[in-house]
Amino acid sequence: EPEVTQTPSHQVTQMGQEVILRCVPISNHLYFYWYRQILGQKVEFLVSFYNNEISEKSEIFDDQFSVERPDGSNFTLKIRSTKLEDSAMYFCASSAWPDTQYFGPGTRLTVL
Amino acid sequence: QQPVQSPQAVILREGEDAVINCSSSKALYSVHWYRQKHGEAPVFLMILLKGGEQKGHDKISASFNEKKQQSSLYLTASQLSYSGTYFCGTVYGGATNKLIFGTGTLLAVQP
Numbered sequence: 034e035p036e037v038t039q040t041p042s043h044q045v046t047q048m049g050q051e052v053i054l055r056c057v058p059i060s061n062h063l064y065f066y067w068y069r070q071i072l073g074q075k076v077e078f079l080v081s082f083y084n085n086e087i088s089e090k091s092e093i094f095d096d097q098f099s100v101e102r103p104d105g106s107n108f109t110l111k112i113r114s115t116k117l118e119d120s121a122m123y124f125c126a127s128s129a130w131p132d133t134q135y136f137g138p139g140t141r142l143t144v145l
Numbered sequence: 146q147q148p149v150q151s152p153q154a155v156i157l158r159e160g161e162d163a164v165i166n167c168s169s170s171k172a173l174y175s176v177h178w179y180r181q182k183h184g185e186a187p188v189f190l191m192i193l194l195k196g197g198e199q200k201g202h203d204k205i206s207a208s209f210n211e212k213k214q215q216s217s218l219y220l221t222a223s224q225l226s227y228s229g230t231y232f233c234g235t236v237y238g239g240a241t242n243k244l245i246f247g248t249g250t251l252l253a254v255q256p
Contacts, residue, residue: 064242075232076187078243089243124186131242132175136186
């Protein structure tokens, strides 16, 4: 069964460093999303992406964040200058239509 | 504004039933139910679109009451594998497809 994959599974970085989180959505899906979950809290929407552009973003998704689909398979989330409060689990999701979203296993980001 | 789930936590014995509710103060376009086990990704269970439909597979079903802006998830004859945190994700309006997740309900099924 097709699934969303994410790399790395765990990323440790120093405050102020740039990180890139990678996702490979399900191959025939057209809508892509990033969510994050701070430890012990609920999942929060960051951004949605369709037709090579951001379709929606939350207030969390400020200028430090960017997304890109550099080729036909990858979907990336970049954080330019990480802060301690960026430590969280980041989930990529994809959907064929704007409805059922399938989540990847997540990348645990730890900012020291 | 996030949907509110109740109860916050529930402990069951194997074979018992449970109901988890998800309420919104805003008009809902759709409700998505997920189960998340500790340290893992949310796993999609089902989606309900406005219209008051009820869905289900195996021993898990859900309903959506459009008038009350509420959805309920029904777990019958619970199994150990049902343990986890259940989240409802709501979509408000047809122009957006971002999921706003509820506060979560921790379900523990004991032997």
